[in-house]
Amino acid sequence: MRQQTLTLLSCRSLNASVYELILAGAEEMRAGQFVELSVPGFYLRRPISVADSEEGRLTLLVKEVGEGTKKLCTLQEGARLDVLTSLGRGFDLSARSPLLVGGGIGCAPLYKLAKDFVAAGVRPRAVLGFRNAEEIYYAEEFARYCDVTVATDDGSRGVKGNAVSVAEGIPHDRFYACGPQIMLRAAAQKLGEGEVSLEARMGCGFGACMGCSIVTVNGYARVCKEGPVFDAKEVVW
Ligand SMILES: Cc1cc2nc3c(=O)[nH]c(=O)nc-3n(C[C@H](O)[C@H](O)[C@H](O)COP(=O)(O)OP(=O)(O)OC[C@H]3O[C@@H](n4cnc5c(N)ncnc54)[C@H](O)[C@@H]3O)c2cc1C
Ligand code: FES
Numbered sequence: 001m002r003q004q005t006l007t008l009l010s011c012r013s014l015n016a017s018v019y020e021l022i023l024a025g026a027e028e029m030r031a032g033q034f035v036e037l038s039v040p041g042f043y044l045r046r047p048i049s050v051a052d053s054e055e056g057r058l059t060l061l062v063k064e065v066g067e068g069t070k071k072l073c074t075l076q077e078g079a080r081l082d083v084l085t086s087l088g089r090g091f092d093l094s095a096r097s098p099l100l101v102g103g104g105i106g107c108a109p110l111y112k113l114a115k116d117f118v119a120a121g122v123r124p125r126a127v128l129g130f131r132n133a134e135e136i137y138y139a140e141e142f143a144r145y146c147d148v149t150v151a152t153d154d155g156s157r158g159v160k161g162n163a164v165s166v167a168e169g170i171p172h173d174r175f176y177a178c179g180p181q182i183m184l185r186a187a188a189q190k191l192g193e194g195e196v197s198l199e200a201r202m203g204c205g206f207g208a209c210m211g212c213s214i215v216t217v218n219g220y221a222r223v224c225k226e227g228p229v230f231d232a233k234e235v236v237w
Pocket of ligand 1: 034046049067069108201228
């Protein structure tokens, strides 16, 4: 973990509620790690996944859900942000035939994972699940690095259905999933060996307060420290 001051280079809207923020000055981070941003006017930092990290530029994909994320997404270019970087454990890139499965804003950390697989000589497949066509973001960006299938719950774009049911039909040796808890549980039950990136309400973000603990087959684990990426079979769903 490092405490860094990063400069907001750009903030662009990707759909009605998701924004891409690019920040300068960050150390290189692994796919699956996250940062804790201090949002002006808010006491607790907000955890956001690394969507991309390259040459000092950190990309975050942020969904407005409450006041903190709303404030983040309206910051002006040039804003300076106090950020804890390189938090948590990243994904393991051992798969030879990886399948990335994202749901909604959970697609965010899978983008860097896709790039890292390609850099390692493996082109992954990806299923990106959204509620409807309006909520889709980054599908074209993913398509540069993966064979992408878009799934929507209402069938307004791509394949009709949820991400896990679509993923079941795609050959893979290991899956990597991020999204709502119900989707991750289904992935763990139906997709074989794999890893899930979990979310939890966080206090400190670096292992000190125990506020983000979950139950695993090996006892309690902190999502911020032992996770947020866990082996799917380790989590007690
Ligand atoms: C490891 C990790 C990685 C994350 N990565 C991303 C990301 O890449 N992009 C992104 O947009 N969001 C991400 N989140 C979720 C993000 O941290 C929360 O949406 C944000 O903190 C909410 O702040 P707020 O002030 O806007 O909302 P609040 O006012 O605090 O809450 C608004 C609503 O959001 C819900 N909420 C708040 N925090 C969480 C949370 N941690 N998990 C689930 N629901 C929550 C609340 O229950 C409430 O319904 C991540 C969370 C974790 C733990
Ligand atoms: S948020 Fe404090 S231990 Fe995880």
